[in-house]
Amino acid sequence: MGSKKILITGVAGLIGQILSRSLKSIYDVTGVDLVISSEVPTSIVDATKLEDLASVFSDVDTVIDLAGNPSQFSSWPVVRDNNLNCTYNTFEAAKLSGVKKVIYASSNHVTGMYEVDPPYSDIVRGLYETMDPSEVPLISTSMPVRPDGPYGMGKLFGESAGRYFSDKFDMSVCCLRIGTVNKEDRPIHIRQFATLLAHQDLIQLVDLCIQSDHDSSFSVYYGVSNNTWRFWDIGNAERDLGYAPEIDAEIWKDEFN
Numbered sequence: 001m002g003s004k005k006i007l008i009t010g011v012a013g014l015i016g017q018i019l020s021r022s023l024k025s026i027y028d029v030t031g032v033d034l035v036i037s038s039e040v041p042t043s044i045v046d047a048t049k050l051e052d053l054a055s056v057f058s059d060v061d062t063v064i065d066l067a068g069n070p071s072q073f074s075s076w077p078v079v080r081d082n083n084l085n086c087t088y089n090t091f092e093a094a095k096l097s098g099v100k101k102v103i104y105a106s107s108n109h110v111t112g113m114y115e116v117d118p119p120y121s122d123i124v125r126g127l128y129e130t131m132d133p134s135e136v137p138l139i140s141t142s143m144p145v146r147p148d149g150p151y152g153m154g155k156l157f158g159e160s161a162g163r164y165f166s167d168k169f170d171m172s173v174c175c176l177r178i179g180t181v182n183k184e185d186r187p188i189h190i191r192q193f194a195t196l197l198a199h200q201d202l203i204q205l206v207d208l209c210i211q212s213d214h215d216s217s218f219s220v221y222y223g224v225s226n227n228t229w230r231f232w233d234i235g236n237a238e239r240d241l242g243y244a245p246e247i248d249a250e251i252w253k254d255e256f257n
Helices: 014-023 050-054 076-097 108-116 150-169 199-211 235-241 249-256
Strands: 005-009 028-033 042-044 062-065 101-107 172-178 218-223
Touching: 005 014, 014 028, 014 199, 050 076, 062 076, 076 101, 076 150, 101 108, 101 150, 101 199, 108 150, 108 172, 150 172, 150 218, 172 199, 199 218, 199 235, 218 235
Parallel strands: 005 028, 005 062, 028 042, 062 101, 101 172, 172 218
Antiparallel strands: none
16 A cells, blocks of 8 residues: 555645645655645646646556645636646546546535525524434435536536546546635634534545545545534445544534634
8 A cells, every 4th residue: 555656736735735744654645736845745837737747647546636726716717727727637647647546626616506595505604503404405416516606617627527537548536525624624614514524534535535446437425524514415435435534513613602
């Protein structure tokens, strides 16, 4: 296991730093970004330039793709000119270099418009005093996508690209619809009691995807902790990967109030 070579695009960002800090003790981890990571050896590469990106994919077993502007408020021009190119180029560079697995950082924002409908609209505002969390219908990966803006639309493009590269080129692609990951590693807004993905659960989920032996497969999973008020279904991640998130954001509820 220790000999697996993992390349993280966007390694200097928040999620890249969290993952590389932990995974480097298990795997041979390197990164790609526009700036140097403090955690792992980093190639300074603009991911919107395919030839440059492909040059650092040699002999890599798994790519974790985090490249692109991470703001959910990114405008369409930013998504179009930056994020879509970064995403496509990562899959294409993986294909050209013979990389067998790509773990793609998708986002909960590909289904964000569900949150304008009850009961989710009440949950994200913390209005659940009379609600039973066990009766909340969970949003699953089999339900229609409902992106809530250009950022979510761009992430949906990434999932579609992953499906294509998996089907066409026998690549294993795992798309993670990541919930709320912040530097505080705790809820700082009421919505995050439902959507938090704690650092240790993020690391667990990604590591399980690395270890998964589902060759030439395509899968989509929600990345969220074991929060009492989570409304995304993680059942397929539990079944396929053995994902068992340990953190419930409710442990911070008294401090938040």
